[in-house]
Amino acid sequence: MINFMSKWGKEEKETLEAIENIQFSGNVLNVASGDGRFIISLLREAEKVLAIDNNDLDLEILKNNCPRGLQNKLYIKNVDITKPFPFDNETFEGVFCTGTLHLFHKEIIIQILEEMKRVLKPNGKLLFDFATDIYRTDKNGVKVSFKEEGNYTIEEAMILLEEQFKDWKLKKEVAHFIEENADSSTGYQTIKGKFIIISATKGDV
Ligand SMILES: C[S@@+](CC[C@H](N)C(=O)[O-])C[C@H]1O[C@@H](n2cnc3c(N)ncnc32)[C@H](O)[C@@H]1O
Secondary structure, eight states: OOOOOOTTOOOOHHHHHHHHHHTOOSEEEEETOTTTTTHHHHHHHOSEEEEEESOHHHHHHHHHHSOHHHHTTEEEEEOOTTSOOSSOTTOEEEEEEOSOGGGSOHHHHHHHHHHHHHTEEEEEEEEEEEEEEEEEEOTTSOEEOOTTSOOOOHHHHHHHHHHHTTTSOOEEEEEEEEESSOOGGGTOSEEEEEEEEEEEETTOO
């Protein structure tokens, strides 16, 4: 397996397995794609992947790092995911989002989840994660906190997700992550925590 080098760290094996298990097909939306963790696995499964993010530089890096044989399936677009997504209802056969929802306050997370559900076709596949209990340090071992983020515990995140997916049959898995030598552009050196991986099919109850 090719390991995609990302400033956000390695591709967790639990997420790679979840991508394999959910069996994406058709047109897949990668929400807040960053510089492309998991993009190769997504491109192998899907017909097309549209990677959206509000960081143009990362989108360019993603495109440039994508292996030639897969580039013709990859599309990029600058989108602010805190606003309504610029896509019609039921546009995508798959929606994917990792490493991002925990960055926002509850109201924004709910809005992003609503948008992900809205643009997904009936029977479409949804796969996303939610990082919790995050602990970051700088190169001197001093704790780093990001002002804007919600800082959720696993219990809080589970309650939020249950509320937002009352009518959905969710598959949930809890895993741990750790990065000890993060890229300096991330604003920290080490990060660890838990993450919930959620898989679902729209319409399964
Ligand atoms: C921690 S990174 C995760 C990137 C990637 N999904 C991954 O798993 O490696 C969070 C991403 O969210 C993007 N992001 C943050 N706020 C955003 C916004 N309002 N609209 C679109 N993307 C945003 C950042 O640019 C960054 O690429």
